[in-house]
Every structure is written in C-alpha cells, then in structure tokens.
Amino acid sequence: MQYTLSILVENQAGVLSKISGLFSRRGFNIDSLAVGVTADPKVSRITIVANGDEYVVEQLEKQLNKVIPVIKVKRLTDGEFISRELILIKVHCAPSKRSEIIKTAEIMQAKIVDASPDTVTVEYCECTNRVNTLIDMLKPYGIREIVRTGTVAIDRGTTAVSL
C-alpha cells in the first residue's frame, strides 16, 4: 500500500536527519521525500510517499509524532488530494528523432527546456503516474539523466494541513 504523509515541522537544524533516521532505523521505506518552507517561515512542510501495510503506516505516524520538532502529521486520504512532482529528463536525440520527441512531449503537455546537437531536456510537472508514463515513452530514445523533486501534495477543497 502506498500512502502520502504531510508533516509540519519546526524549521530548525537537524530535523530532516531526525526524520530520515527514523525511517531507516525502523525499517520503513521511503519512495520520495520533499521539503520546503510554508507560509510561516518558522515552519517547513515535508511530504513523504512511502510503502507499507496499515500497521507500518500507523507506527510511522506515531513515531513521527514523537519527534519533538514535528508539529503535525497527516495521512492524506486517497483520491482527496492533488499531488505533483517536477521532473527534468535529458534524452538522447539524434537529429532524425528530434521531431518525434517534440511530438511526444507535446502530447503529454511537457515542455522542452533545453537542447544540444544530440540531446533534448524535457521539463514536466504532473502526478507521479503521468510522470512515469512520460519516462516510459521517452525510454526508447535513450535517457541520459533524470532529476525528480519527489512528490508534493495538498488536500482538495478547503481542507488544509495547518497548525
């Protein structure tokens, strides 16, 4: 089971290592982790996507809550949040394939942000599923490099993760 956690933390040194340490120590696997400051500069928000059964998720939430600088932990409900991930992909691109790759990017509504005689770089911001689809479509051309931010997520509608 995959789940997404939103964690509000006090913006102080060492918080990230406390949290990532907790994951590795207790044998929880992280699929992605993204951090950034919130509207309140003293508070950061961490989005973690991880895998595990109900027992694991519950333990994880409880253990995270025990970390003193962690202010709030919320498990986002499936289907009730929007998630995005930014990805940059550098693809091998022989001149003969250039228009094909541009076409693929267009279909997926991705942007070409850079090019060289034998590569193009595509930027894409979407949910993880669509990001993976784009990667699959570009794979046959030969991928040189991928950079992903990890998922960030927000509740749909008026619900918010706040203090």
Next chain:
Amino acid sequence: MISGAEIMVKCLEAEGIKVVFGYPGATICPFYDKLYDSDIKHVLVRQEQNAAHMASGYARCSGSGKPGVCVATSGPGATNLITGIATAYTDSIPLVAITGQVKSSLLGRDVFQEADITGACEPFVKHSYIVKNTEELPRVFKEAFYIASTGRKGPVLIDIPMDIQENEIEGFTYPESVKILGYKPNTKGHAIQIKRAIEAIKASERPVIVSGGGVLLSGVKPKFQTFAERTGIPVISTMMGIGVMPSEHELYLGMLGTHGKPVANRALHEADLVIVCGARLGDRAVAKPHQMSEYNTVIHIDIDPAEIGKNVKTEIPIVGDMKNVMTMLLNEIGDYHVTRQWTETVRTWKNDMFRVPPKFEGFVEPRSLVSKLSSMLRSKAILVADVGQNQIWCANNFRIREGRFLTTGGMGTMGYSIPASIGAKLARPSRDVVVVCGDGSFQMSMNELATIAGQNLAIKIIIMRNHRLGMVRELQDFNYNCRHSATVLEGDPDFLKIAEAYGIDHAEADSNEEAEEIIKKMVKSDKPFILVCNVYPDTPSI
C-alpha cells in the same frame, strides 16, 4: 554581565537540582569553574557511562520526578556517556545529559576531541540540542528538563560549545513555562475508551493486570494497588514493574516472561482479559506478543501512543498518564469484583507452583539467599540488581515491601548496578541500598568503588561469584550444545583484595548460613561493604 557557564549553573539551580554526576575535560571547564561556586554537589565518577547510570538511579529514587543530571566533556567523554544514555532511553528514565563541545567556529572540522554527539545519540534520546547562542541557554534548559520529565520519560542531551559557555550576555531570567509546538503529551485518558475498558472488565471472567515501569514512573502505586484490591484482579509485572505491589501481596503473581514465574505466565495465558499498564511488552516479557490477543482481549494503557499496538494487538487503547487513567477507572468500576472461582484458581496455581530451590554443598544458593535477604533489610530498602542470572535470581526472589527494585530491564546493560546504587543512595541516604551483581558485571563498573569510598556511601554489594558469564553460559547449555565459548571468566582478581585496596570492609561466604551471618553484621554498619558469595556454577536462572 553573566557568562554562559554561569547561566548553566543557574539553570540547574532553578530546576532545583541538588546533585550532578560527571567527569571534566577541557571543553566543559568553563561550566566546572562556575559549578565550583555553587551549592550543587558534584560527584566525580570514574567513567562517564557510570555518570549516566548514577543519574538514572538518582532519578528513579528521588521521588521528585525530576531528571537526573550527568555531565561530560566533548569527544571521548561524550561518547562514553552513550551506553548510559541509551540505557535510560530504553528504560524510560528522565535524564538531562550535558556535554561540552569544541568552539562553534571549529564545529565540523574534526578538531581535537570533536565528536558529533547529538548525531551519535539521535536514536537514544528523546530530544537533543546543540546550543548556538548563549542567549538560548535558559530556554534550552527549561525545555530539556520539561521534555525529559513529562510524557514518556527519557534522556535529553544538551551539547554546548565552549565559546557558548564563555560568552557573556546581559542578564539571566529562567523562563517560567515552555512553548514547544510539537510537544503536548496527552495525559488524560479518553473518556469513551475508559468506558469501553470498564465494560470489558465487567464482562470478563478471568482478568489479569500486567504492570510495567510506567506505573512506578507515574507515581501511581497506591492507587494502582487500591484498584487491584477493590476488583480482586491478579497482578503480574514486567521486570521494570517489579515493586508496583508488595511481593507478598496475595494478588501479586510475580514477573512474567521467559525468565519469569510460571504462575505469572500461566495466569496470563489463561486470562480472557489483559489490562496492560505502562508496559511495552518486549520479547523477553511475552515471547510471541502478536499471538497474545488471539486468546484474550487486551486493554493497553500507556502515556506513549506509539507503544499501544506496537507489540501486542490491542482492542482497547487508552493513551494517558496512569495517574489520571487509574483515577478514572476507580471512579467508574463500581462494585465489580472478579469471581471467587478465578481468585481460587489463581491461588491454587500460586501455591502449587512454588518450590524451594535445591542447595549445592559448599556453595551459597543465591535464590534462597536473596529471598532471605529481603527480610533482613528494612522495609523501604532499595535492591539494585545487575544483569545476568543474578538479576533473575533477584527479580524472582527478592520480596519487596515498601522499597524499590532497580535494574535495567529494557536495555540490560551489564555494570548498571553499582553506579545506579550510588545514585539511589545519594537520593535516599537513610535507606538500605544493596547491590546484587555477578562477577562479570561487577568488573564492568568496579572502578566506581572509588566513588563509593570517596563519598563514604554505605552501599552493600553482594557479588554472586560463579566464575562464569552465567546467563550466557546457560544459553549455551540450551542452544549451543554446551559449548562454552568465551563464558568462563579466567584471570579474575581476588575481589576481597580489591575491596581491601579501596578500604572497603569485606567478607566471603561458602554457604547460606555463613552469608546470612555476614549480612546481619553488614546491614548494621554505616560503611560500604562487599560480600563475595561463591555460587555453584551450574545454578539455573529460575
């Protein structure tokens, strides 16, 4: 103007700290210099690990609920503390550990005696700080003491670079309260869960209570006993929970687990309802905890929500301080009492399963001796057991009355008993404080005999000498075909001569009669004493 070091001392004074345990070095010297002018007593230990154990023993016995305090220098001083800190963490003992650190400007450069101690201790502390500004010190101390002693108790580490101790600032005010956004332990039990618990208790036929260290830590012992007595529910304890009830109490069945009392395990197994109070139920307590709820309903009361459901599947979780939860349970329980049949069944098991351990000629029988020792001490005596067979002999045979039984049940750190007894004696100078340790564990902290002698603490140490790492050897007997790899203690010194060298009174016994005669004299003396008991090497743990 006031220096950081002076502020540190003032913070400790503001917290009402009377004793700190420590060992100096260059980077903590500014603090030690100011401590010199303070009324706070400093106990100079002989190794930093023991400073943490002493602080643990002190905190467990002082009755104030305040954390024990230990101090070390940077680098090796700080790393020596780790085992002590980790022990306090697993045993949920409130501790504040203060370490010196290299100058802030040198942090991260691997200079002389720099160690990333907050990093190293990360898994073993409730929280830690590296202080970056002298101004922060009062807030950090206030928070550290608050965090260590509230919620699920545990150690908090404050790492303070030397320049932060030396810098001077305008003035000092100690904050009156703390404001930590992410730390608000829930101490009140949830009313609906309490109601469910009451219903489950009333519906049960064969309930038992399993109590852990949490009952002692929350200071709820009398109320807890009232609850058991009013309902007639038999009580089993974990190793950390020993002492929640007088051992001779008719409702008390003893310690559970692989090394526990058969009657305790049997009652747990046959129960249809288990009320777990402030216990984590590790694998030593319940061998297959996940299977427990297959045959009974579990109510789990704990201050730490993460403990509930972690090891044992729980039908009724109650997060809260035992003190509040017990009050609520007592208010709601009405005139419920277990059936006479259940009381009788348990009593029969208790009587049937009792046996007197066999003696070996020419040796002290440790289980009978510990049992006898109980009645030779005053009723508020504190017994400190080390780790190994000696610990099991004590756990199952010491008959506690109004006193305490201290040991490290969570971490099982050999060498705990001597330093912990020093903390206990300083916290409770008027009580009998007796250590029972093995010959292996004695040698892990016998350097602290100097601290005992130096402070002239009337601690009585009983060494159960079997020339073996007995508990591991027993394990080898069962699981490794009696291949005694590395469990025979060769080259041990004459412990009597060691005692002699420290100027500590001493004696040796080869039989229980002899040992009892010595104990009679020993308890009357107001000086430390070491009694070496020669124990038959193949004496079993239980």
